[in-house]
Amino acid sequence: MIDYSSASHKTILITPLNWGLGHASRCIPIIKALQENNYIPIIASDGIALDLLRKEFPYLKMLELPSYQIEYPKNSTYFKWKLFLNSPKMMVAIWKEKKIVSKWIDQYEIDGIISDNRLGCYSKRIPSVYITHQINVLTGKTTWITSKLHQKIIKKYSECWIPDVEKIPNLASKLSHLKKSNLNLKYIGPLSRMIKKELPIKYDLMVILSGPEPQRSLLEEKIKVELKRYKGEVIFIKGIIEKEQTKEKIKNILFYNFMNSRQLEQAFNESEIILCRSGYTTIMDLVKLGKKAFFIPTPGQYEQVYLAQKLKEEGLAPFANQDEFKIENLFELNKYSGLQTINNKIDWENLFEVFQ
Structure with a gap:
């Protein structure tokens, strides 16, 4: 819990994308680390991502953002076409969330933003961090353009945190690594809310x-x-x-x-x-x-x-x-040998210096 004896309690807005549960669940260790370092988290998302975090942190303030209205077809062949057809709705949602976040900065006295793949959750007025493991966005023959567009968005943020290791071996390989980059990238290591325990197998x-x-x-x-x-x-x-x-x-x-x-x-x-x-x-x-x-x-x-x-x-x-x-x-x-443990300790105090 937050140490209220501390003199400073900066408020940080955390905004995971609602795409399954992955973006929301990997924000859980970040939210806990913010609390342990005397920050006040406010969570904003939509759909099941917001529902999950509401169950994990019932005592934190929850705000709702516009849905990107990402629809997945039954036939995966039409996935890219479906995304293309939905892109106008998505762009409207991004534009709306940018305006909403700007309003919230004043309303809730927000000092920083951590966005996990929500493209409109940033501000030039306060430090804004983007989290992604996909610097390169794979979409088949259109990978080059989707990757360039994503990198252009990342450039708008103060920093980009990548939940992977920088050197080989790493987890995401070409998804999370560029040969050359002028982006402010920080490899923070894998993010997980899990702890390994030696328990009897049930x-x-x-x-x-x-x-x-x-x-x-x-x-x-x-x-x-x-x-x-x-x-x-x-x-x-x-x-x-x-x-x-x-x-x-x-x-x-x-x-x-x-x-x-x-x-x-x-x-x-x-x-x-x-x-x-x-x-x-x-x-x-x-x-x-x-x-x-x-x-x-x-x-x-x-x-x-x-x-x-x-x-x-x-x-x-x-x-x-x-x-x-x-x-x-x-x-x-x-x-197969199974997934190999990577023992990395994230230096949260150093990472959160972006908000100082």
Whole structure:
């Protein structure tokens, strides 16, 4: 909690993108670090990202930002086309959030901003930090232009924090690294809310879902069918943020709609292997825990496909395309070493100097 004996309590606005739960969940350690260093966090987002953080920090001020209205098609072939069609709505939302943030700076006496991939959450009046692991945004043949556009946005911020290590080996490779750059980049190391604990194994398999709809639901149904042939003990977290937590035991599978950070950490540590998306936040959690995982990238999401391929080539984890996944694929894990722990201690006091 905040030490109110301190003379200075600067207020920092934290604004994660609402795209699945990854951006919000990796902001959790940042919010806790702000509190431990006597800053006052205010959280602003929308949708399930805001719902998740409201459950994690019920005592903090929560503000709502306009939705980017990112819609994911059932057919991943049309993903880029869908984004293109939605881009006018997204641009309007970015313009609106920029005006709202400018108003909030005066209304709530905000001293700094930390934006996790929200493109309009910055100000020239106060220090503004951008968090991303994608300096280069992979979109197939249009990667060069999406990367340049993203880098142009990053340049508007005081600093860009990259949750990866600068040297080789690293987690995101060409996503998070440039050969040459005039951007103010700081590699802060992997961000995770998890802590590795030596606990007895209760579950042979942990399934954890995340990401945008309808792909989250499509994968849930796919895995449920496949699990009918699985004999071990399973804990299945659907990744649906609702008002109340629910759990249900059906044969050998224990279902939860969602878990808070403490429960999730416990479940990870009590599970032998993990079946999940190859989202970067999930990968950072698995690295912190040193776990074996099987990945199913979100169809059409170039970043997740790239990360899954990279980890497979490095002999760390196998993957399968969503349509092709069979529960028998899990036997492939015997050929892979699992995610290797990166022991990095983030120097929060030094990082937060940008707000002084």
